[in-house]
Amino acid sequence: MNSLSPKGTALVTGSSSGIGAVYADRLARRGYDLILVARNRDRLDGLARRLADETGRNIEVLAADLSKKSDLARIESLLRTDASITLLVNNAGLGATAPLLASDVEKMTDMIDLNVTALTRLTYAAVPGFVARGGGAVINIASIVGIAPEVLNGVYGGTKAFVLAFSQSLRHELADKNVRVQAVAPGATATDFWEIAGTPVAHLPAEIVMRADDLVDAALAGFDMGELVTIPSLPDIADWEAYEAARQKLLPNLSKQQPAARYRAQTQA
Numbered sequence: 001m002n003s004l005s006p007k008g009t010a011l012v013t014g015s016s017s018g019i020g021a022v023y024a025d026r027l028a029r030r031g032y033d034l035i036l037v038a039r040n041r042d043r044l045d046g047l048a049r050r051l052a053d054e055t056g057r058n059i060e061v062l063a064a065d066l067s068k069k070s071d072l073a074r075i076e077s078l079l080r081t082d083a084s085i086t087l088l089v090n091n092a093g094l095g096a097t098a099p100l101l102a103s104d105v106e107k108m109t110d111m112i113d114l115n116v117t118a119l120t121r122l123t124y125a126a127v128p129g130f131v132a133r134g135g136g137a138v139i140n141i142a143s144i145v146g147i148a149p150e151v152l153n154g155v156y157g158g159t160k161a162f163v164l165a166f167s168q169s170l171r172h173e174l175a176d177k178n179v180r181v182q183a184v185a186p187g188a189t190a191t192d193f194w195e196i197a198g199t200p201v202a203h204l205p206a207e208i209v210m211r212a213d214d215l216v217d218a219a220l221a222g223f224d225m226g227e228l229v230t231i232p233s234l235p236d237i238a239d240w241e242a243y244e245a246a247r248q249k250l251l252p253n254l255s256k257q258q259p260a261a262r263y264r265a266q267t268q269a
């Protein structure tokens with residue numbers, strides 16, 4: 001039996017493949033014990049065995065379909081009761097590349113269930129314990145389509161815009177509670193995501209596709225730097241800072257008693 005990690009336990013959703021499997025690898029090497037969550041138990045078991053052998057950490061596997069209420073409730077309950085959990089990585093997610101109006105609305109709502117509802121409920125389950133214990137962290141995997149919803153399917157972009165806004169608000173609310181929040185916004189990353197979303201990754205120009213290993217290493221570097229939003233591809237952080245400064249400049253003027261003068265002029269004409 002391994003000793004418990006002083007870093008605590010990281011619960012990583014969607015860790016049976018792609019970005020989540022790399023997070024599991026890197027976090028185990030950083031000294032976290034792990035709880036791995038996804039539907040494919042065989043893949044989770046294989047990863048858990050390899051990481052336990054290579055790192056000596058305690059690795060637990062929980063097969064769960066996070067778009068099913070009963071499975072989601074099991075993971076929520078664990079997050080509420082297991083005080084060893086110090087980090088939640090909300091990574092499980094689905095995308096689509098078909099245009100919004102050409103997509104099956106049932107598939108769109110399945111995507112909202114996983115990308116938005118599950119992520120929200122797991123965060124609600126974990127954060128009160130982090131606050132009560134005086135520390136913890138949430139890493140939410142968003143996407144660049146949260147900023148650029150024109151790029152892929154619009155419902156997918158909308159779910160990731162939710163993840164960004166939710167993370168921003170959470171960070172603001174938890175600022176003085178020693179609970180860290182980071183939203184990661186990957187661009188195209190070479191994983192199974194693309195095949196499942198409807199466009200094999202080989203169809204994308206190689207120069208816009210990052211390896212999942214590089215993506216996660218950059219995202220964790222951003223986490224160590226204390227970033228709220230990490231965009232691993234963006235060459236110049238000043239571009240993000242200018243975007244954020246423009247947003248902040250809007251804030252004092254977004255709610256007023258009177259409509260803006262340009263609309264009053266229209267009404268009087």
Ligand code: NAP
Binds near residue numbers: 016067143144187
């Ligand atoms: P991936 O390899 O397809 O991984 C998705 C993970 O989510 C898998 O482990 C999958 O495991 C799990 N999952 C899917 N449906 C689930 C469900 N109902 N319940 C529980 N787990 C479920 O794709 P990825 O690229 O690593 O995606 C990870 C995250 O990155 C997603 O949130 C995605 O939106 C985001 N992202 C990806 C890209 C990209 O270009 N790849 C870009 C931006 C953002 P099971 O099938 O075993 O359940």
